[in-house]
Amino acid sequence: xxxxxxxxxxxxxxxxxxxxxxxxxxxxxxxxxxxxxxxxxxxxxxxxxxxxxxxxxxxxxxxxxxxxxxxxxxxxxxxxxxxxxxxxx
Amino acid sequence: xxxxxxxxxxxxxxxxxxxxxxxxxxxxxxxxxxxxxxxxxxxxxxxxxxxxxxxxxxxxxxxxxxxxxxxxxxxxxxxxxxxxxxxxxxxxxxxxxxxxxxxxxxxxxxxxxxxxxxxxxxxxxxxxxxxxxxxxxxxxxxxxxxxxxxxxxxxxxxxxxxxxxxxxxxxxxxxxxxxxxxxxxxxxxxxxxxxxxxxxxxxxxxxxxxxxxxxxx
Numbered sequence: 001x002x003x004x005x006x007x008x009x010x011x012x013x014x015x016x017x018x019x020x021x022x023x024x025x026x027x028x029x030x031x032x033x034x035x036x037x038x039x040x041x042x043x044x045x046x047x048x049x050x051x052x053x054x055x056x057x058x059x060x061x062x063x064x065x066x067x068x069x070x071x072x073x074x075x076x077x078x079x080x081x082x083x084x085x086x087x088x089x
Numbered sequence: 090x091x092x093x094x095x096x097x098x099x100x101x102x103x104x105x106x107x108x109x110x111x112x113x114x115x116x117x118x119x120x121x122x123x124x125x126x127x128x129x130x131x132x133x134x135x136x137x138x139x140x141x142x143x144x145x146x147x148x149x150x151x152x153x154x155x156x157x158x159x160x161x162x163x164x165x166x167x168x169x170x171x172x173x174x175x176x177x178x179x180x181x182x183x184x185x186x187x188x189x190x191x192x193x194x195x196x197x198x199x200x201x202x203x204x205x206x207x208x209x210x211x212x213x214x215x216x217x218x219x220x221x222x223x224x225x226x227x228x229x230x231x232x233x234x235x236x237x238x239x240x241x242x243x244x245x246x247x248x249x250x251x252x253x254x255x256x257x258x259x260x261x262x263x264x265x266x267x268x269x270x271x272x273x274x275x276x277x278x279x280x281x282x283x284x285x286x287x288x289x290x291x292x293x294x295x296x297x298x299x300x301x302x303x304x305x306x
Contacts (some may be wrong), residue, residue: 003140003251050141051186051266051286061143063222068290070303075290 006049010041013053016067017041020074021086028086033079034062125182127297130190137189138251141285145220145271147255154239154256155274156204159212164204168255172241174199179238181261183268184297196259198240201232201275212277216284217258220271225258225284226293227267229277232260239272264295264302 010026017025026042037059044064045056052068057080066077078084126132149168156164166174178197184190215232218224231237237260241248248254253270260267266286287293292301300306 003138003144007143047141049137049139051139051291052289054141056142063142066285066289068286068303070290071305073290073303075304077289 003047003049006047008046008048010044010046010055012046012048013055013067014042016053016069020067020076023086023089025086028084030057030064030081031083031085032057032060032062032064033082035060036082125192126190127184128300130184130188130297133189133191136191136194136252137185137187139185139187140251140270141223142221144250147220147250147271149255152255153273154204156208156277157274158216158277159210159279160208160277164208166204171199171239171256174203177238178242179259181259183261183265186264186266186291186295186297186302190297194261195244196238196240197242197245198238198256198259200235201237201239202235204239204275205233208277210277212279214278214281216276216278216282217267217269217272218274218276219258219269220273223269223271223285225267225269226281226287227260227263228281228294231263232275236260236262262296264292264297266291267295 014026026040028041029038030041030044031038034057037057039058043058045058047054047056052066054063055065056062057064062080064080068075152168154166154171176197176199178195180193180195182190182192183194213229214226215229216224216226237258239256240259241254241256243249243252248257256272258269258272281293283293290303292303292306295301
C-alpha cells in the first residue's frame with residue numbers, strides 16, 4: 001500500500017486529541033494558516049507513519065499540526081493552524 | 090586557496106574517494122551481533138516506509154541539488170550533473186527513531202565530501218532541505234569525512250519514490266529521520282536551526298547509540 005493510500009482522515013487521531021485536550025475534538029474546526037481553508041478535524045489528512053502524527057490541510061497540503069508523544073510528554077505544534085474553534089464540553 | 094579567519098576549506102576528498110564501507114555483510118541477519126543494534130532497537134528485514142506527507146512527484150528534467158547559505162558562490166547540480174559525479178556504493182546499518190533497525194543496506198550515490206570539495210565556509214551547522222518542505226539539521230562535521238551521501242540507488246535499483254527517490258540524503262550514524270527523503274540541497278549555517286521534527290520534540294542531534302530520541306535525551 002502506498003503512502004498516499006495509507007493517508008488517513010482526522011478520525012485516526014481522535015483518541016490522541018482526546019488525550020491532549022481531554023474532550024472530543026474531531027468536530028473542532030481548524031483554519032489553515034496557509035490557505036485559510038476551514039475544516040473539521042475529522043476531515044483533515046493525517047499521516048501516522050512518521051515519527052509523530054502529521055496533520056495536513058486537505059485543501060493545500062500544508063502542515064496544520066505536528067504531534068509527538070514520547071518519554072511521557074506531548075509536543076504539539078499548531079503553527080499551521082491559524083485558529084482552532086470548538087464548543088464547550 | 091586562502092584560508093580566511095573563521096572559515097574552513099573542505100578538501101582531502103581524494104583520500105576519501107573510493108572507500109567502501111562493507112559493514113558485516115557475511116553475517117546472518119538473524120544472528121546479528123547486538124553490538125550492531127543500538128539500545129531500544131529491533132532488526133527488521135523489510136524496509137518500512139515512514140512519511141510525513143504525500144510523496145512528491147519529481148520531474149528530473151527540472152530537478153537540481155544546491156549548496157547555499159554560508160558560501161560565497163552557491164553550488165548547483167542538475168540531475169545529469171549529479172549523476173556524472175564520482176559515486177560509490179556503501180553498505181550501512183540504518184536506525185529509525187520508531188525503533189526499527191535494518192542492517193547491511195546498500196546505497197549508491199555521491200559523498201557529501203565530493204559536493205563540498207573546495208568550499209570555503211564559516212558554517213558549523215547545516216539544514217538539509219527537501220521537496221515538500223521537510224528539513225532536518227545536522228552539524229557540518231557529521232556530514233563530512235565520509236559520513237554522509239546523496240544517494241539515488243538502493244540495492245542496485247533506482248531509489249523508489251516512497252523511500253525518497255529520486256534522491257535522498259544518507260547520514261546513517263544518526264537516526265534515520267536525518268536522512269531526508271526527496272532531498273534538494275544543503276544550507277550551510279553558522280547557527281543551528283531546528284528542522285521539521287527537531288523543532289517539535291525530537292532531539293537536535295539524534296545519536297541512536299545514546300538513544301537521543303527526544304528533547305532532553
